[in-house]
Amino acid sequence: MADIDKILIANRGEIAVRIIRACRDAGIRSVAVYSDPDRTAFHVRLAHEAYALGGTTSAESYLVMEKIIEAAKKSGAQAIHPGYGFLSENHKFAELCDKEGIIFIGPSPEVIRLLGDKLEARKMAEKAGLPLAPAGTQDVADIGKAKKEAEKIGFPILIKAAAGGGGKGMRIVHDASELEAALRTAASEASSAFGDRRVYIEKYVTKPRHVEIQILADQHGNVIHLDERECSIQRRHQKVIEESPSPVVDEDMRKRMGEAAVAIAKATGYVGAGTVEFLVDADLNYYFLEVNTRLQVEHPVTELVTGVDLVQEMFRIARGEKLSYTQKDIQHRGHAIECRIYAEDVAAGFVPCTGHLAGYHEPAGPGVRIDSGFTIGDEIPVYYDPMIAKLCTWGENRLQAIDRMYRALHEYMIHGVDTTIGFGKLVMKNKKFREGDLSTHFIAEQFPDLDVELAYNEEDLLLTAEVAAIIDFHQKERMAVLGTQKCKPDNVWKLAGRIKGLRKVW
Amino acid sequence: MRKLQVNSGTKTFQFELEHYNGHLYINENGSRKIVDIKRLGLNRYSVIIDGRSIEVGVRRSEEGYQIFKNSQSSNFIVEDYDVARIKKVAGIKDGVAAKNVLAPMPGLIVSIGCKGGDEIKKHDGLLVMEAMKMENDIKAPVSGKVKNIFVEAGQSVDKGQKLVEFE
Numbered sequence: 001m002a003d004i005d006k007i008l009i010a011n012r013g014e015i016a017v018r019i020i021r022a023c024r025d026a027g028i029r030s031v032a033v034y035s036d037p038d039r040t041a042f043h044v045r046l047a048h049e050a051y052a053l054g055g056t057t058s059a060e061s062y063l064v065m066e067k068i069i070e071a072a073k074k075s076g077a078q079a080i081h082p083g084y085g086f087l088s089e090n091h092k093f094a095e096l097c098d099k100e101g102i103i104f105i106g107p108s109p110e111v112i113r114l115l116g117d118k119l120e121a122r123k124m125a126e127k128a129g130l131p132l133a134p135a136g137t138q139d140v141a142d143i144g145k146a147k148k149e150a151e152k153i154g155f156p157i158l159i160k161a162a163a164g165g166g167g168k169g170m171r172i173v174h175d176a177s178e179l180e181a182a183l184r185t186a187a188s189e190a191s192s193a194f195g196d197r198r199v200y201i202e203k204y205v206t207k208p209r210h211v212e213i214q215i216l217a218d219q220h221g222n223v224i225h226l227d228e229r230e231c232s233i234q235r236r237h238q239k240v241i242e243e244s245p246s247p248v249v250d251e252d253m254r255k256r257m258g259e260a261a262v263a264i265a266k267a268t269g270y271v272g273a274g275t276v277e278f279l280v281d282a283d284l285n286y287y288f289l290e291v292n293t294r295l296q297v298e299h300p301v302t303e304l305v306t307g308v309d310l311v312q313e314m315f316r317i318a319r320g321e322k323l324s325y326t327q328k329d330i331q332h333r334g335h336a337i338e339c340r341i342y343a344e345d346v347a348a349g350f351v352p353c354t355g356h357l358a359g360y361h362e363p364a365g366p367g368v369r370i371d372s373g374f375t376i377g378d379e380i381p382v383y384y385d386p387m388i389a390k391l392c393t394w395g396e397n398r399l400q401a402i403d404r405m406y407r408a409l410h411e412y413m414i415h416g417v418d419t420t421i422g423f424g425k426l427v428m429k430n431k432k433f434r435e436g437d438l439s440t441h442f443i444a445e446q447f448p449d450l451d452v453e454l455a456y457n458e459e460d461l462l463l464t465a466e467v468a469a470i471i472d473f474h475q476k477e478r479m480a481v482l483g484t485q486k487c488k489p490d491n492v493w494k495l496a497g498r499i500k501g502l503r504k505v506w
Numbered sequence: 507m508r509k510l511q512v513n514s515g516t517k518t519f520q521f522e523l524e525h526y527n528g529h530l531y532i533n534e535n536g537s538r539k540i541v542d543i544k545r546l547g548l549n550r551y552s553v554i555i556d557g558r559s560i561e562v563g564v565r566r567s568e569e570g571y572q573i574f575k576n577s578q579s580s581n582f583i584v585e586d587y588d589v590a591r592i593k594k595v596a597g598i599k600d601g602v603a604a605k606n607v608l609a610p611m612p613g614l615i616v617s618i619g620c621k622g623g624d625e626i627k628k629h630d631g632l633l634v635m636e637a638m639k640m641e642n643d644i645k646a647p648v649s650g651k652v653k654n655i656f657v658e659a660g661q662s663v664d665k666g667q668k669l670v671e672f673e
Contacts, residue, residue, distance in 0.1 A: 351610045351642045354665060359550050359563040359574065382612050382637060410576060415550065415563025418610075421577030451647070456580065462519065465512040466532055466539075467553050467562055468571050468582035469521040473508055473530075474543050
C-alpha cells in the first residue's frame with residue numbers, strides 16, 4: 001500500500017480549498033500551487049505549503065504539466081489531486097505522473113482517454129448494456145429513407161445537420177406529416193450555413209432532465225454507487241442548481257440507474273470517484289450521456305445526503321485501500337440542494353463580472369454548508385472561472401432544503417460584484433421548481449425576462465432610493481464638518497470632540 | 507434641511523432630509539419617516555427607516571452611487587433638487603438617462619452586430635465580447651435606437667467602459 005502524507009492540489013478556488021480541508025481532516029499535509037494573480041488567494045493561505053507556478057492565464061500556470069510536477073517534486077508530495085477542470089481529465093497528465101512516480105488521484109490514463117472520447121464511451125456503454133438515445137445513420141436527404149428511419153426511432157425526432165452546430169439546420173418534427181417540409185428546410189439551411197446538405201435523424205427527448213450517478217471504485221474491483229443527483233437547472237449548458245435525490249427518481253429507477261453506472265465502471269476497469277451522466281425524458285426513460293472521470297463540482301449534495309466524504313474516499317483509493325463502504329452501507333437521508341454562486345450579471349444574460357469583494361459575509365445556521373474560495377477584500381480575477389462559492393443546504397425533505405436555501409441566499413452578503421444570488425432566490429420561490437417540475441429548458445421557459453423579474457418592485461425601489469439619499473446626506477454632512485477643520489495631527493482629538501458635540505449620526 | 511432628487515434610471519424621487527430633536531428624518535410625498543444610519547466599515551452602512559432594517563454596501567461611481575442591497579446592486583444619481591432643476595432647464599442629461607451599455611468585465615471585442623441608427627429590440631445582441639474563456643453576447647438592455655458605438659472588433663476594453671449608447 002502506498003504511503004501518502006503529503007498531497008499537491010493542482011487547482012485553485014473553492015475546489016482547492018475543499019481538498020485542502022480534506023487533507024487536514026485526514027492528517028495529510030497539503031501543497032497549494034498558484035499563478036501570479038493568485039498569490040494571496042484563499043487556497044494559498046490555507047494550505048500547509050505553497051509553490052509559485054508563475055504566469056497569469058491558466059495556460060501559463062495551472063495547465064502547465066511540467067510546472068505542476070516540478071512543484072510536486074520540490075515539496076515532496078507523493079500524490080496530486082487535480083480537482084475538476086484544468087488537468088483533471090487530461091490522460092497525458094495522468095501518464096506523466098505515472099512516469100515521474102507520483103500518484104495521480106483518479107483513474108488510469110487509459111480509462112481517462114477511453115471515456116474522454118465520446119464515441120468510444122458510447123461503444124463501451126452499449127457493450128455494458130446501458131440505454132443510449134437512438135440516433136439514425138447519416139444522411140437522410142431522401143424522404144423515403146427518412147420516413148423509414150423516423151418511424152424506427154419514433155416521433156418526435158430531431159433533424160440535425162451532419163456538419164452542424166449552433167442550432168442551424170435543426171428541426172423538431174412531431175409527426176410524419178411534418179417530416180418532408182422540415183427535411184427540405186433543414187437541408188437548405190445546413191447547405192447555406194455549412195456548405196453541406198447532409199442531415200441525420202436523432203430521437204428528440206422532450207422535457208429532458210439531467211440525472212447523474214456518483215460512483216466510487218477501489219483498486220480491488222469493488223464498485224459502489226452513491227445514488228443520483230439531478231442537475232437540470234442549467235444556463236449555457238452549464239449547471240447552476242443541483243440536488244439529491246432527484247424529485248422523479250424512485251427506489252426502483254435509482255437501483256436500475258445505479259447498477260448501470262456500476263456496470264460501465266466495471267467494464268472499463270474504472271478506479272476512483274466518477275460520475276455517469278444520463279438524460280431522462282418525460283416518460284422517465286434514461287439514456288447514457290457520458291462519464292466524467294473526476295470529482296464533480298456538485299459532489300457536496302451527495303456528501304450531505306449520504307454522509308460519505310468523497311474526497312477522503314479518493315485518498316483511500318489512491319493509497320490502495322479498500323472502500324470504507326459496501327453498497328448496502330449507502331443510505332440517503334433527507335434532501336440537499338446546491339446553488340452555485342457566480343460573479344455574473346444575470347439580468348444581462350449571465351455575463352461574467354470581475355470585481356473587488358468590498359463586503360463579504362457567508363451564511364450559516366441549520367442545514368447550511370458553504371464551499372468558497374474567497375474572503376473579504378479578495379479580487380475576482382478575470383483569468384479564471386467566475387465561480388465564487390457553492391452554497392448547499394440540507395433539509396429533512398425537499399421543501400425544507402429549498403426554504404433553507406432561500407434563507408441562506410438572503411443572508412449571503414456580497415458587495416462589490418454582481419452575483420447569481422438573486423437568481424437563486426427567484427428559483428427557490430418558483431412554483432414549478434418547488435413542485436419538482438424541472439427540465440434543462442427550465443430557465444428559458446420560466447424566466448424569459450430575467451432582467452424584469454430581478455428588477456426591484458416599487459416598494460423596494462423607493463426604499464433603496466431613500467437609502468441612497470440618506471447616504472448622500474450623511475456623507476456630505478460628514479465632509480462639511482471635516483472640511484471646516486484644519487485637520488492637523490495635533491488637533492484630531494479636538495475634531496473628534498466637535499463631531500461628537502454635533503450629536504449627529506455618523 | 508436638504509432637498510434631494512434621486513434618479514434610478516427608471517424613476518425619479520424627491521426627498522427632504524432634516525435633523526429634528528436629535529433625530530434624522532426623511533420626507534417623501536408628505537410621509538415622514540425616522541432614520542438611523544450607522545457606518546459599519548469603509549463602504550457599508552446599517553440603515554433603519556421607520557423600523558425597517560437594511561444593510562447596504564456602497565460604491566461611488568462616476569455618476570452616482572452603486573448600492574448593494576441583499577443580493578442586488580443598483581445605480582442612483584443623487585443631486586440637490588435645485589441643481590437638478592437647473593440642469594433640466596439647461597437641457598443637460600445625466601448618465602443613467604443616456605442609457606449607455608457598459609462593459610461588464612474587461613475583455614476583447616470579438617464582433618459588433620449593430621450600427622448607428624439601428625432600431626434594436628430589448629435582448630437583441632449588440633456585440634460579442636470574449637472574457638473569462640467565454641464568448642459573451644452583450645444584449646440590449648432596452649428597446650431603442652443606437653446612437654453611438656464606441657468600440658470596434660479586436661479592441662480590448664476595461665470594465666465599465668462605454669460600449670454602445672442608445673438615444
